[in-house]
Amino acid sequence: MKNHHYPEQLYLLPYIGKWTLIACLIAALAGSASAFFLFALDWATHWRERHAWIIWLLPLGGFAVGWLYLHTGKPVEAGNNLLIDEIHDPRKVIPLRMAPLVLLGTVASHLFGASVGREGTAVQMGGALADQLTHLLRLRPEDRRILLMAGISAGFSSVFGTPMAGAIFGLEVLAIGRMRYEAIFPCFVAAIAADQVGLAWGVHHTHYAMNASAPMALWSVAAVIAAGVVFGLAGMIFANSTHTLSAFMKRHVSYAPLRPFIGGFIVALAVWAVGTHRYIGLGIPVIVEAFQQPLAPWDFLGKMVFTVTSLGSGFKGGEVTPLFYIGATLGNALAPLLHLPFPLLAGIGFVAVFAGAANTPLASTIMAIELFGPQIGPFAALACVVAYLFSGHTGIYHAQRVGQAKLGLLPKGLRIGEVGGYRRKLSAAPAEQASELDQHRK
Numbered sequence: 227m228k229n230h231h232y233p234e235q236l237y238l239l240p241y242i243g244k245w246t247l248i249a250c251l252i253a254a255l256a257g258s259a260s261a262f263f264l265f266a267l268d269w270a271t272h273w274r275e276r277h278a279w280i281i282w283l284l285p286l287g288g289f290a291v292g293w294l295y296l297h298t299g300k301p302v303e304a305g306n307n308l309l310i311d312e313i314h315d316p317r318k319v320i321p322l323r324m325a326p327l328v329l330l331g332t333v334a335s336h337l338f339g340a341s342v343g344r345e346g347t348a349v350q351m352g353g354a355l356a357d358q359l360t361h362l363l364r365l366r367p368e369d370r371r372i373l374l375m376a377g378i379s380a381g382f383s384s385v386f387g388t389p390m391a392g393a394i395f396g397l398e399v400l401a402i403g404r405m406r407y408e409a410i411f412p413c414f415v416a417a418i419a420a421d422q423v424g425l426a427w428g429v430h431h432t433h434y435a436m437n438a439s440a441p442m443a444l445w446s447v448a449a450v451i452a453a454g455v456v457f458g459l460a461g462m463i464f465a466n467s468t469h470t471l472s473a474f475m476k477r478h479v480s481y482a483p484l485r486p487f488i489g490g491f492i493v494a495l496a497v498w499a500v501g502t503h504r505y506i507g508l509g510i511p512v513i514v515e516a517f518q519q520p521l522a523p524w525d526f527l528g529k530m531v532f533t534v535t536s537l538g539s540g541f542k543g544g545e546v547t548p549l550f551y552i553g554a555t556l557g558n559a560l561a562p563l564l565h566l567p568f569p570l571l572a573g574i575g576f577v578a579v580f581a582g583a584a585n586t587p588l589a590s591t592i593m594a595i596e597l598f599g600p601q602i603g604p605f606a607a608l609a610c611v612v613a614y615l616f617s618g619h620t621g622i623y624h625a626q627r628v629g630q631a632k633l634g635l636l637p638k639g640l641r642i643g644e645v646g647g648y649r650r651k652l653s654a655a656p657a658e659q660a661s662e663l664d665q666h667r668k
Contacts, residue, residue: 257423288486342543352381377495404629461582489539
């Protein structure tokens with residue numbers, strides 16, 4: 227047994243030095259990649275807005291992206307879910323090709339007019355680039371887990387300009403009801419440094435003016451809790467609809483490139499039918515509007531339908547910015563009903579729908595404070611926790627594990643994509659077998 231002659235804090239110095247260096251390397255890679263991605267995304271968005279006719283090429287753009295992934299991207303097609311699976315069950319280093327493939331696929335999706343986000347791209351680039359250090363630094367499997375978590379934090383932080391939320395996201399997204407605190411220092415260093423790297427490259431993040439609040443009173447708390455229920459259900463519907471459409475397309479369209487081709491045709495036709503482009507792309511201008519003036523009460527539904535169609539048919543990107551759009555516009559619509567200022571409820575919805583869909587209430591609450599200021603903190607915390615609870619055991623990331631069930635009992639380590647099948651198996655099993663399953667989950 228090792229005899230400790232020195233205070234235990236002294237033994238932390240090599241650990242701090244090691245992970246500071248590694249986290250800064252991750253931040254340099256992820257922050258630079260996110261900066262390049264954001265500049266490319268701005269170019270694609272501005273070009274599409276000046277040439278509205280390009281929406282009719284969306285089916286061809288989708289086919290091209292699908293063909294590229296079919297022939298070169300099968301090992302990385304799972305995207306964020308691959309990163310989460312590798313953290314839980316490390317097997318092999320994520321191929322570097324994940325970074326350029328998701329970058330190219332997402333920029334193409336935005337250029338032609340799909341309704342997708344950007345967080346998935348930044349997170350996948352951050353994780354893939356970070357994982358290349360595994361062999362270079364000869365890291366152990368347990369260190370590789372921390373490395374990937376830091377890469378996720380760095381990617382999320384640098385694409386949204388929210389370093390604290392990015393750090394918490396990397397810790398919280400892996401499992402419902404459980405966080406891996408062994409990675410807390412690397413995640414925070416990587417997230418903070420990646421944000422600074424992005425700013426050094428000249429990245430400018432959108433400012434949302436949340437210039438209204440409400441007193442902390444019984445009626446306002448009750449209204450926010452009621453809104454949180456609606457936000458959680460919206461997140462659940464979004465996640466379930468996206469997964470259902472994706473499964474339907476895979477079941478009925480065997481040739482993968484045809485799926486985004488069909489989805490692209492439907493989106494292009496829908497844009498022509500509704501006569502507006504406000505439901506495609508990131509939708510940042512509409513999100514900003516949600517903080518400034520009352521909007522049409524169906525805007526959240528329009529964005530949800532367009533995004534579910536785009537992601538469910540195979541376009542690349544992320545879910546988070548569309549969730550921000552859905553949440554902000556849904557909050558804007560609920561404000562008159564709940565007698566709260568629409569900028570306040572838009573800000574709360576912005577983070578709460580994301581909290582419900584991603585099962586990340588803590589990261590979402592911190593994001594609200596970073597984006598909108600500390601005054602929104604208590605309301606955002608209430609809404610995010612309620613949304614998290616009411617979204618159930620569903621989510622946009624199928625590879626998330628059950629660490630602690632929200633309600634009732636589920637086996638720890640069960641993927642949330644398997645929760646439905648587990649419950650069906652439990653309900654259909656004979657009494658003796660159901661009792662054995664019940665004992666197993668306990």
